[in-house]
């Protein structure tokens with residue numbers, strides 16, 4: 388009896404091994420038979436980097452898409468890449484996190500801290516993401532509306548009557564909002580020190596990672612150390628005053644059950660400031676540009692915002708969370724700006740194994756770039772795509788055609804906060820101020836996000 392059982396186990400194993408090897412050889416023969424996506428790889432190592440960066444990158448993406456379709460190969464910055472621009476393919480890449488992982492140059496990981504949310508996958512990423520999503524959920528941020536309002540009013544007052552670089556001023560506002568959401572009321576105590584260090588740190592974001600005295604990178608790493616010391620001091624003060632409750636991001640990170648190390652907390656705080664500041668500031672800059680060019684839209688927004696003021700005492704009345712939900716016209720202006728400007732034209736992933744998609748092979752280790760901007764500017768999904776027309780958002784876009792905040796497990800956890808701070812600033816600027824754009828303003832610069840030329844110089848004056 389035992390002999391029969393042993394023989395049948397052996398037979399079963401042999402058949403299983405045979406089936407597995409047949410499947411394996413089928414898969415590997417598939418690998419060799421499946422073609423790479425169409426496209427060209429350019430010169431050895433250099434690839435097509437010059438073609439991409441010697442012009443507006445979007446021209447490169449659009450020309451390639453016209454020639455090869457919505458999935459094509461190229462070679463940039465020393466890496467073979469597949470670029471994709473169909474809604475289905477982008478959804479596939481961004482939501483199949485077991486096949487595609489985020490990827491950044493090592494120097495960026497060192498500057499921001501390798502334990503920050505966006506560099507990670509799996510259990511650690513899930514745990515962090517839950518904390519960050521909770522801290523930036525509507526239920527959490529609705530309590531800071533009036534504090535954001537105070538920051539918006541101060542920012543606008545400080546810009547009054549001056550020729551300003553809109554982007555730089557908006558960066559100050561969005562930096563302060565980011566600190567408020569991270570440190571709550573404590574932010575004011577540390578604002579200037581944190582700002583000084585962060586502004587040095589970020590200068591090396593696009594520089595070569597050469598850590599020698601005198602280089603930008605070296606200064607940046609020193610500033611990072613100092614930032615970590617300030618954060619350690621904040622953590623220590625909070626630990627001493629245990630009885631105080633904190634409903635901010637730092638409070639959530641410090642929650643006992645979260646079990647994060649001080650280093651993990653520091654990396655994620657620096658990471659959130661990085662993700663929150665320039666993105667939102669750049670969108671606000673584009674909004675002021677588009678409102679300036681479209682007086683009827685500016686009037687409609689102003690009217691909507693004035694109607695919110697009705698019945699409020701002009702001096703003491705402040706915005707509530709409920710008020711921000713009664714701003715459909717302003718909300719559509721934000722949505723349309725996110726589409727037209729598409730400040731993040733694309734993102735990066737890397738194939739963690741050979742992937743077959745639509746009859747093509749995406750080899751393991753290749754970078755994959757979902758091209759958000761191509762989708763947002765496709766006439767198939769957005770008629771007259773270059774036109775700024777907020778009314779188009781009266782009808783919801785087709786699924787997966789509108790992704791200003793990404794998609795899948797790495798999509799933006801700060802999107803509610805970004806929308807809230809933009810609504811609050813727009814409320815005050817449209818009801819109390821007007822602005823004139825100085826100089827010719829048709830160019831776009833990348834820094835790294837798409838921006839109006841020279842950060843949109845304007846003069847702001849009281850109405």
Ligand code: HEM
Pocket residue numbers: 489504505506516519523565568658659662663664666667670730731734735790791792793794796797798799800801802804805
């Ligand atoms: C209008 C402003 C913003 C835009 C357009 C934006 C856009 C995005 C996009 C497209 C991604 C996904 C990138 C990818 O998949 O590779 C992302 C991720 C992220 N964003 Fe935002 N973002 C904005 C504001 C914010 C703010 C205000 C915060 C924080 C308060 C924030 C925090 C983050 C974080 C932490 C991630 C990484 C998430 C992860 O890897 O799990 N963002 N953002």
